[in-house]
Amino acid sequence: MITVHLRYEIDSSKLADFEEYGRRWIRLVNRLGGAHHGYFLPSEGDSDEAFALFTFPSLADYEKYRSAAAVDPECIEAYRFATETNCIRRYERRFLSPMFE
Template sequence: MITIHLRYEIDADRLEDFREYGRRWIALVERFGGTHHGYFLPSEGDSDEAFALFTFESLAAYERYREDAAVDPECLEAYRFAQETRCIRRYERRFLSPLFSAESSDTEATTGR
């Protein structure tokens, strides 16, 4: 399993546009087989930083999603929307391996730790 963590630097004056962008991608990621864990928008503190998390069963599944999204009309429209509204200034992508509490119990049972 692989979780993708996105950190966005957004235009705080375009927050509603970014919110619309996020709504679109939640549905798109799920349509392509991922599990979207949501967008996390500024509330207090930095007004120009937002985050998103979504998971695919493997890095290969994520790569397939990226290839398919590159030619999908709805995905291309979502990209275009972000470019036209300039709601995103830049973003960073990280790949993470999640650890869930059930896994830590399994590890403790088999390793004695």
């Protein structure tokens, strides 16, 4: 199992656009074989930082998702939306192995 942790630096004046972007990707990740655990938006503290977590059964399954997303019309549209709105300034991606009791 592999969990992808995304840290976003967002434009806090475009939070509604980022929320729309997140709603799209939750559905898309789930449709393309992952389990999305949600977006975590600013509340208290830093107003320009957000996070997302989603899991795939394996790194190979994640790579299949990345290949499928690159040609999927809805995914391409979601990327375009983020680019046009400039709601994301930058992001970092980490791969984690979850540990459970």
